[in-house]
Amino acid sequence: MNIKAGVVGATGYAGAELVRLLTGHPQAELAAISSVSFTGQALSDIYPAYYHICDLVCGTQEEVVEKSDVVFAALPHGLSQELAKTCYDAGKVFIDLGADFRLENEDDYKEWYGGTYLYKELHEQAVYALPELFREQIRGKKIIANPGCYTTAVPLALAPALRKGYIAAEGIIADCKSGVTGAGRKLTQNTHYPELNEGFSAYKVAAHRHTPEMEQSLSHVAGGAPVKLTFVPHLLPVNRGILATCYAKLQKEASLQEIRQAYEEQYGDEPFIRLLPEGRVADIKNVRYSNYCDISLHMDPRTNTFIAISAIDNMVKGAAGQAIQNMNLAFGLDETCGLMLTPPAF
Template identity: 50%
Template sequence: MSKIKVGVIGASGFVGAELTGILLKHPEVEISGLSSINHVGKAISELYPAFTAQYDQKFEENDTVINRSDILFICLPHGESENLVKQCMDQNKKVVDVGADFRLKNLDVYKGWYGVDVEFPALHEQAVYGLPEMNREEIKRTKLVANPGCYSTSILLGLYPVISKKLVDPGSLIIDAKSGVTGAGKTLSEGTNFAVKNEGFNAYKVATHRHTPEIEEKLNLMGAGEIKVSFVPHLLPVNRGILSTMYVDILDGVDAKSIQPTYENWYEDEPFVTVLKAGKLPDISHVQHSNHCQIGLTIDERTNRLIIVSVIDNMQKGAAGQAVQNFNLMLGIDETKGLSMVAPSF
């Protein structure tokens, strides 16, 4: 059986390199090309020495990679994917857009938060939000997947059961989340400089982070209604990992003891989501370098509030790993193929 020809656009960034590493081990994939705007002619091993003697593919122009691929992963900053997606779709290629361009259905909201005009609204209508635990069947049928944001993934997976079952008051929701510095991308900035970030810990983009409308829109689809959330992200002095803590009031009349089994039943058959036993809480080190999400629950009986802690690796389930999970579903492949990574023991 011939392998699927896969191209990675924007392969020189953190997510593109992570994705390339996963695809190299995928038994159904042949990497047909890697593109980069700034590094054409360089080998990926020159930028990321971990590939040395294992994979020395050189970066090429976008058009070259698109033309020889059956399916494309596009790993570019917001505002840079839409025209390339149009080009791919016109050539009947399938696309997983790992950036933000197609995540929001409300295009006015997208423009307001991202400051980008939409040129091809029909493409946005076609795009399926790529959270498999929410949209698995739709992902199987589409040619265009919008890979979720990293914060959004950890938060939505943490809230999905109780929002859908209407066990909590969505209007009371407060979200506190922490990410490793790779979430900021590869571009250098003072805030991610080692001397500044090492032994530091700070909130950033308070009430203005661009994953906010994505979280709100998808919670609405889960049954929360038109809500506004308080979302405060923080930057951890670690390379990778997201820990999101959600605080939400339990509705009157809901038996708090039913919440733990509700989560366990909801995610029982999900290959990449684990609900920890009552009293256990997750740690980002337990999911690093894997496509897994772990969720821990605590009931604050004094306040009748549910506290949800959800952890993922922002480079894996928050980006490249989830992109491959979506790719597998789009191609009718076992969705766990190529994603059997286990977090390091220490």
């Protein structure tokens, strides 16, 4: 199988990362790319690292749809629904790295993103595609909502403990740190180098748009019981990485070894989840440029608190790598195809 892949929004960070990974995929061919800001320019002129690797010229969205079997949309929220409709009508697989298809409840989308569902029938067809939790729902789907970085790291850190009923569904705290690429390529005041360097601060405290998405995933894991969490993101002065430190109260007596057994049962055969040995702590430097999610488990018996820490590369497992993982599932390929990337040791 040789899948023709197209990337809309190829000059943003997530789009450029998709290009990097797709050029090394043994069963996919990068057929077309587009960019509103750089139409008519070669991608290698914008990212010189891609010189003689990807010299494709940025065309239009229409050209990407026409030439591709699968279209990846690396666009801001609110810009994917029309494109999804075009792809669906043309029989193409559509994988959205934005937020337009992630929330099941339109009222939540209105509240957190200020938008509406333009094509309700497409939202009914869409699948929320976090493979390690919802794999069987993804296979063969045409409209795929690719989770973001925080919304991958937090549910993966907590899912086995929540599914087995070891932790309470209320009072969960997700204390997360992100590399600056998570803010996108467009410069803002808080990502300007003099503001970011030698600093470390929280942002959108208890008001980040990823909150309902994480609660939605974890509520499904909990069998429909509503899960509520407090989410506080922080901006790290590094390029890549998400570190999610998640705190939850035990709701039944259990040792760390018993909870660990639940993680081994659920994740033991997962190719991209590495459950770290007891005593080791997840670290973003050990997952850079890879599709791995490292998880370490801890307990504070004094306060009856379970602590799960996950680390991912926000541009790979938190964006482009996971999107390709979902492409593999949608087309019936080996899920790991093109993604067995070894993180650099230093």
